[in-house]
Amino acid sequence: MSSHQDGPVRCPKCGHQSVSTVRQIIAAHDLAIKAAFIQGRLNRVQCPECKASFTPTVPTLYYDLEQAFAYVFAPAGPDRAANVRELVAALKHSLPPEQLTPSLAHPNRFATRESIIQAILAADGITPEVQRTQAARGKLLDELLQSPSEEALRAKATAHDADLDPAFFELLTAHMQAAHMEGDQDRAQTLLAFRTFLGQHSSQGRAAIAAIDTRLGLEVIQSREELLAQLLQTTDADARAALVARGHVLIDQSFFQLLDASIDQAAHAGDVSAAHALYVLRAALPGLMAEQEAQTRAALDRAAALFSQIVSSPQPDQVLEQNRAGIDEAFFVVLGANIERARRQGQQEPARALELIGQLARTMRQPA
Ligand SMILES: [Zn+2]
Structure with a gap:
């Protein structure tokens, strides 16, 4: 046999x-x-x-x-x-x-x-106890997200300081990526701000976030001011587009208000070249944003198509093998979001199966 x-x-x-x-x-x-x-x-x-x-x-x-x-x-x-x-x-x-x-x-x-x-x-290692811990972590995240005020959030974060561990921030980051993937930029941005806040108000948060972002290659830009300063320092078109991609969730109405205020400030101070640079940036941003959105959407669509091909195939290893070039960051975002969704719905078997696919995909990933 x-x-x-x-x-x-x-x-x-x-x-x-x-x-x-x-x-x-x-x-x-x-x-x-x-x-x-x-x-x-x-x-x-x-x-x-x-x-x-x-x-x-x-x-x-x-x-x-x-x-x-x-x-x-x-x-x-x-x-x-x-x-x-x-x-x-x-x-x-x-x-x-x-x-x-x-x-x-x-x-x-x-x-x-x-x-x-x-x-x-x-x-x-996915014992019934671990499954219960995962469920409790998800519940805590929901409760924190529903805090009625910043004070209440701070108090709850302090009370649960020990639970706000690296695994908690992994979960929060996965939610953030899932929202981004689903095209819900408002929610992605809310979760980013929420994550930053919790990072500042918990003892393990800052280090956990830094470790996750380094591993994911996320290099999240934390504030609108920081993003604006970096954009102004960058004149190369590709580098600027990359910055827009990284700071995408921060470029919103508040960001444009900040930009307008900076233009006024530079104009009042008589700094013509600074005002001009800001003005040029402001004019270029909508185009850069649209381009970025289209690229992200296309990458995620491609990744989602590959993902569904893999999970519906009796030979997922062969599909991965034939699509090595498609195993990119977007693919892992789609995969991570699906693992998270399965877990949230208490479906441990598919969640674990997808983790294994992810392990396999990582071994096949071509160096960028
Ligand atoms: Zn039959």
């Missing part, structure tokens, strides 16, 4: 029996296969008779060399013990003897697909 095998499968809808190739051995390091299994997409077949698609129940062995354990999913039935024996024998056959630890040779058994998937998530 190899990791792939042809076997009879019966359509649960019309009862038609057909032969399909199914995979019964899954390695934890095979991220795409693992993701598909966790999401119930592995071995999915379409009935040749009625065209319904379904996932046949096949005994499956999952093993993790790094953590040195194996689990086996063996549905109750007369062949149960034989199925387990066959799968363990196949695993033994496929591994070099030095890798075959006793725990791999004696896998824990699970009678349902749900129970083995929960055990796999737990082994990955």
Whole structure:
């Protein structure tokens, strides 16, 4: 027996029996296969008779060399013990003897697909307790966002100082990116201002935000004044466009008011060249903004199309492989937003599957 095998499968809808190739051995390091299994997409077949698609129940062995354990999913039935024996024998056959630890040779058994998937998530650190912590973090974020006043927000932030940890700021940043991706710039901007505020009023915030932004390559510009100063210092067209992209959420009505006030100030002070530079910048901004929006939208559309192609494919690793050039920052934004959405809806399996796709995509990402 190899990791792939042809076997009879019966359509649960019309009862038609057909032969399909199914995979019964899954390695934890095979991220795409693992993701598909966790999401119930592995071995999915379409009935040749009625065209319904379904996932046949096949005994499956999952093993993790790094953590040195194996689990086996063996549905109750007369062949149960034989199925387990066959799968363990196949695993033994496929591994070099030095890798075959006793725990791999004696896998824990699970009678349902749900129970083995929960055990796999737990082994990955996503225990029921972690799931509860994630839910509590989301609830705290909602409560903070609904604070009726700045004072109330400050008081609540102080009371929850220990909970405003790096993981909390990860979540907040993911919300911010999701809003940006969905084209909701008002919300993205509100969340940015909110994040900056919490960064200043919590003991771990500032360092957490800096670490996240460095990792994401976000280089978020924190204030309108800072953005204006940087824009004025930059005369190169490409560099200016890049600044507009980075500071996009800050360029709003208040920003233009700040710009107008600066023009007045320079004019009153008789600084003609400064007033002129400000005026030229003001004239150029709407065009730069429109260009930036169009580019962002196009990049996100491309990323979203690639994303949906990957998650609907039985071979996500191959789709990624064929689209290496498309694995860019926008792709990770789309991916992150979808992981966050799945988590918010309590869908741990798809969230984990997408994380694995993300890990795989990172290994394939071409250097920029
Ligand atoms: Zn059928």
